[in-house]
Amino acid sequence: MGTTTPSIWLTLQAHDAPALIDWYVEVLGFRVAARHDDGDLVAHAELRWPEGVGGVMLGSFVEGRPFTIAPGSANAYVVTADPDAVHARAVAAGAEVLSTPADTDFGSRQTILRDPEGNTWSFGTYPGS
Template identity: 60%
Template sequence: MTTHENPTVWLTLQAHDAPALITFYTEAFGFTVRARYDEEGTDRVAHAELIWPEGSGGVMLGSHKPDGEWSTQPGTAAAYVVTSDPAAVHRRIVDHGGARRVSDLTEKDYGSSEFAVVDPEGNQWSFGTYPGES
């Protein structure tokens, strides 16, 4: 198992079905669960942390709490994930099913190989090799 330092920036989101979305992110996208705390006696997730295995990025998520102090509408997040092998991630997501394809794997004019999907809750995800300007 790879050990990563804690991310300094986290994507945060809420989900209508957080347990299912966590399963989707681990099985289809390849995230790993670092922490998960369920609300006692329910099928709701109070807080979960998922780590991207190729770097220090992470996602914090939980079940939607419309009246909560920190509430976001499910399906409104968007993220770009850097991967050294977008073809393998694309293949895993397509083979898994459950994501709506926005764009197939393509070579961009700025040198990145990338694709985009929408997860089962409606969040937008792009995966590619572009690491940002150095």
């Protein structure tokens, strides 16, 4: 049942989607798989996590559109082999750090931070069971 195509996506919207996409790529390490602009807005973008098969779908927040999600309301956990490196890049970019890299009781090393739009991201080594 293995696949390389994501079957679950984190979805979110942003006040400044172009800037958030750049931040996710340059700071967190995501890769742009697709991006469809509508003037100054991002109608739809797909970002892939290079260490797995998960991804993020996002676009510009426009009040009143179907499937509207308040910017800054998402929380995500991302499996990574090196949460310390993600943390260092985020700190260098001025991210709000909620938890510095630390080992957990359940065998993970993780860090927690907030992106420029207010979404919370945990990066850790725990892959789930």
